Amino acid sequence: MRLRKGLSSLIFGKKEGFEMVKILDKKVAEVKARELYNLLFDTTRAIWNMNFETDLEEILDVLSIEKVEGELSGEMKKAFEALGRDDVSGFLMKENETYTIFVNMNEPIYRQRFTIAHEIGHFILKHLEGEEISISFRDEHSKTGSDPKEVAANSFASELLMPREIVEHLFMMSGSVSSVAKEMGVSAMSAEFRLRKLGLIS
Numbered sequence: 001m002r003l004r005k006g007l008s009s010l011i012f013g014k015k016e017g018f019e020m021v022k023i024l025d026k027k028v029a030e031v032k033a034r035e036l037y038n039l040l041f042d043t044t045r046a047i048w049n050m051n052f053e054t055d056l057e058e059i060l061d062v063l064s065i066e067k068v069e070g071e072l073s074g075e076m077k078k079a080f081e082a083l084g085r086d087d088v089s090g091f092l093m094k095e096n097e098t099y100t101i102f103v104n105m106n107e108p109i110y111r112q113r114f115t116i117a118h119e120i121g122h123f124i125l126k127h128l129e130g131e132e133i134s135i136s137f138r139d140e141h142s143k144t145g146s147d148p149k150e151v152a153a154n155s156f157a158s159e160l161l162m163p164r165e166i167v168e169h170l171f172m173m174s175g176s177v178s179s180v181a182k183e184m185g186v187s188a189m190s191a192e193f194r195l196r197k198l199g200l201i202s
């Protein structure tokens with residue numbers, strides 16, 4: 001019950017009536033990611049159980065988002081190639097109110113996880129309002145990018161995958177960026193970016 005109430009206020013806003021405005025602010029995106037994390041998990045318990053990876057399957061389940069892992073092939077591949085892209089990491093698609101995240105299974109696991117978290121971001125931040133599909137390309141995660149939706153989805157993903165307390169704990173224990181990355185199931189670059197943002201490294 002608490003979960004359902006929490007989720008609906010997270011997705012639809014706290015007031016009566018739905019707020020269907022796209023969220024483009026990085027800071028708000030981070031707050032939303034942390035709200036989502038807190039609804040389902042607990043950093044103290046995660047640290048105690050040494051469960052450092054955010055359980056994305058659980059989040060997809062609760063949000064009723066389907067996940068499809070696959071390779072780009074056939075018509076899909078042709079369609080993307082026609083757009084001049086063969087570097088699709090994944091996308092979020094809406095079809096009759098059903099949401100599906102496609103993940104390119106040929107990419108490393110940590111990148112697949114970032115893609116999923118990024119697409120969950122587009123969902124929670126309502127970036128698909130008035131659109132049917134949002135596509136992530138491989139280069140998008142590493143560059144700062146200029147599209148505010150992409151920047152916000154990346155901030156969301158970073159916050160969702162790397163809650164502050166867990167990052168602090170792991171870094172305090174190991175003092176190593178790569179160890180934080182490995183334990184949390186993210187790339188070394190994402191971990192480094194996060195540690196810098198939290199002021200743990202300069």
Ligand SMILES: [Zn+2]
Pocket residue numbers: 118122134135136149150153
């Ligand atoms: Zn995106």
